[in-house]
Amino acid sequence: MKRLTLALSASLGLMLALPAAAQFQKPEDAIKYRKAAFTVMASHFGRLGPMAQGRVPFDAKVVADNIAIAATMSALPFAGFGAGTDKGDTKAKPEVWSEADKFAAAAKKMQDAMAALNVAAKSGNADQFKAAFGETGKTCKGCHDDFRKE
């Protein structure tokens, strides 16, 4: 979460003054990026819902492959919440920035849950996967409830 803390505490001026490490040229680029990273993560996570619910047969390889991608993606979107990215084409609530510590903690909770899910997914054990999938889904919902407009 170093990057998030850094981004959240940096002024927009400071961000724009860091050409060597410039992640986004414009605030709207950061917003587009974070939404894209969430979209890819949610796609690979969400498509396993029916398997986690036992509605389709467990397939260890499908689970492991998709969760590995979701876990990789989980590290990315939070770099896109820097200062100056609160306005624009976004559903992010002002609390992302006004309660930055709480938001950072919610992000870390998701990332930790996703990492644990990745371990469970690699194990090939259906029950472990289902339990960890449910726990991870709760962290998604928790953060959406607090930090995303409907």
Next chain:
Amino acid sequence: MKRLTLALSASLGLMLALPAAAQFQKPEDAIKYRKAAFTVMASHFGRLGPMAQGRVPFDAKVVADNIAIAATMSALPFAGFGAGTDKGDTKAKPEVWSEADKFAAAAKKMQDAMAALNVAAKSGNADQFKAAFGETGKTCKGCHDDFRKE
């Protein structure tokens, strides 16, 4: 490219009949996904442009970290070009589907260039990075010229 070939040759009906492996519930989900994957890839690739052009100092870690993500992303978007995803909020030209073999070859060319760039990026050698970055950029442009509307 197995997944792409599979997706491109499958009828929409067949795709929708594969619940266990269903990647996308609706064509618009696939379109949103592929655009998101390209957005994340382009962000991590594009931010290194100034460094590849020597306009900012070479930073081996920044290069390696960003290209590793771009290389991971390069595998993803082509699963989103399945049958039935030619209409909607997309700039993809009809040639993606009418010249599917050529599109698959262009996708592979980019993925191979990105893999070579990833090796160069990990080497920490600025000249190797710059050369491989340029080669990869050409594959992006080539595919956009042929398969993406302006």
